[in-house]
Amino acid sequence: MVSLQPPLTNSNTLFYSTLTPPNPFHYFPNLYPKTLNPPPPPLKPPHSLPKIQSILQYNRKPQLAGDTPRVVVITSGKGGVGKTTTTANVGLSLARLGFSVVAIDADVGLRNLDLLLGLENRVNYTVVEVLNGDCRLDQALVRDKRWSNFELLCISKPRSKLPLGFGGKALIWLVDALKDREEGVPDFILIDCPAGIDAGFITAITPANEAVLVTTPDITSLRDADRVTGLLECDGIRDIKMIVNRVRTDMIKGEDMMSVLDVQEMLGLALLGVIPEDSEVIRSTNRGYPLVLNKPPTLAGLAFEQAAWRLVEQDSMKAVMVEEEPKKRGWFSFFGG
Numbered sequence: 001m002v003s004l005q006p007p008l009t010n011s012n013t014l015f016y017s018t019l020t021p022p023n024p025f026h027y028f029p030n031l032y033p034k035t036l037n038p039p040p041p042p043l044k045p046p047h048s049l050p051k052i053q054s055i056l057q058y059n060r061k062p063q064l065a066g067d068t069p070r071v072v073v074i075t076s077g078k079g080g081v082g083k084t085t086t087t088a089n090v091g092l093s094l095a096r097l098g099f100s101v102v103a104i105d106a107d108v109g110l111r112n113l114d115l116l117l118g119l120e121n122r123v124n125y126t127v128v129e130v131l132n133g134d135c136r137l138d139q140a141l142v143r144d145k146r147w148s149n150f151e152l153l154c155i156s157k158p159r160s161k162l163p164l165g166f167g168g169k170a171l172i173w174l175v176d177a178l179k180d181r182e183e184g185v186p187d188f189i190l191i192d193c194p195a196g197i198d199a200g201f202i203t204a205i206t207p208a209n210e211a212v213l214v215t216t217p218d219i220t221s222l223r224d225a226d227r228v229t230g231l232l233e234c235d236g237i238r239d240i241k242m243i244v245n246r247v248r249t250d251m252i253k254g255e256d257m258m259s260v261l262d263v264q265e266m267l268g269l270a271l272l273g274v275i276p277e278d279s280e281v282i283r284s285t286n287r288g289y290p291l292v293l294n295k296p297p298t299l300a301g302l303a304f305e306q307a308a309w310r311l312v313e314q315d316s317m318k319a320v321m322v323e324e325e326p327k328k329r330g331w332f333s334f335f336g337g
C-alpha cells in the first residue's frame with residue numbers, strides 16, 4: 001500500500017500529455033505553463049468535415065482496444081469528487097466517437113446521472129421493474145436525445161430502496177442481458193458507482209473488468225481512493241486508471257494544492273486524465289447539457305474528451321515535473337541580491 005504522506009516536493013509541478021491527442025493547453029495558449037516550450041499550433045481542420053465532430057480535433061478515430069463490451073466502473077470512495085460528471089462526459093464523448101455506450105446509474109439512493117444528461121423526464125422504467133417482470137429491458141433503456149448510440153439505464157427510482165437480495169449477481173445478469181440484445185453487444189458499459197465502500201459499492205463493481213478512479217488533489221479524497229484501489233484489486237479488477245479532477249494550476253504553483261505528479265506518486269495508478277476546475281461544469285450540470293457538447297469547447301470539456309480517447313485505446317498520460325527557469329541575474333545579483 002502506498003504512503004499517503006504528501007511527498008516532499010515543493011513543486012512547480014504541472015502536467016502535460018505525451019500522447020497523440022494534443023493537450024487542452026494547446027487550445028488555450030494563455031494557460032500554457034510559461035516554463036514549457038511554446039505549444040505547437042492547433043491542428044488544421046480537415047478539408048471535408050467528418051460526421052463525428054470529435055474526430056475533427058485529432059484527424060483520426062481512436063482504435064478500440066480490448067474485448068467488447070468493456071465494462072468500466074467509475075468509482076472514488078469519497079462522494080462529490082466528480083464520478084457522475086465523469087460518467088456523463090466520458091460516456092457522451094465515447095458516443096460522439098462512434099462507440100455504442102450504455103451508462104448504468106448504480107447510485108441507488110441519490111441517482112442523478114439522468115439529471116446531468118437532461119434525461120430525467122424520459123426515465124419511465126428502471127432495472128428493478130425489469131427484474132420484477134413489469135417491463136422489458138429495452139423499455140428501461142433511455143436513448144439520449146442527441147446521440148442515439150448512448151443509452152441510460154437507472155437501477156431504481158429516486159429515493160427508493162432496493163429489493164432485498166439485489167446485489168452483484170443482478171448486475172452480472174444485466175450485463176449479460178445487454179450483450180444478448182438484438183442491437184448487438186455495446187462497446188462500453190459504464191457503471192456510475194455510489195459513494196462509500198458498502199454494499200452499493202460492492203454491487204456496482206461486481207460485473208466490471210476495469211475501473212476509473214476519480215480523485216481530487218486533496219488528502220481525504222486520496223485516502224479513500226487508496227482504500228478503494230485495494231478493494232478493487234481484491235475483487236480481481238487490476239486495470240485501474242485514475243482521473244484527477246478539479247485541478248487548479250494557480251494553486252499548484254502557489255503550493256496550495258497537491259500537484260498531479262504528487263497524486264500519481266501517492267496512488268501509483270496510470271493517469272487517464274487531468275480535469276481542471278471549471279465553472280462551466282456546474283453550469284452544464286444545471287442545464288442537463290454535458291460539457292463535452294459545448295461549442296466552443298471548454299478546457300474541462302476537452303480534458304474529458306481526451307480521457308475518453310485514452311480509455312478507448314487503453315492508453316495513459318504522464319504527469320511531469322516542470323522546473324522554473326532560473327531567474328535572470330541582474331546587476332544587483334552581483335552583490336547577492
Ligand code: ADP
Pocket residue numbers: 076078079080081082083084085086195245246247275276277278279281282285300
Ligand atoms: P460524485 O458523482 O462523485 O458525487 P458529481 O459528479 O456529482 O460527484 O460532482 C459533484 C459536484 O462537483 C457537482 O456540483 C459538479 O458540478 C462539481 N464538479 C465536478 N467536477 C468539476 C470540475 N472539474 N470543476 C468544477 N466543478 C466540478
Ligand code: MG
Pocket residue numbers: 083084085107112
Ligand atoms: Mg454521483
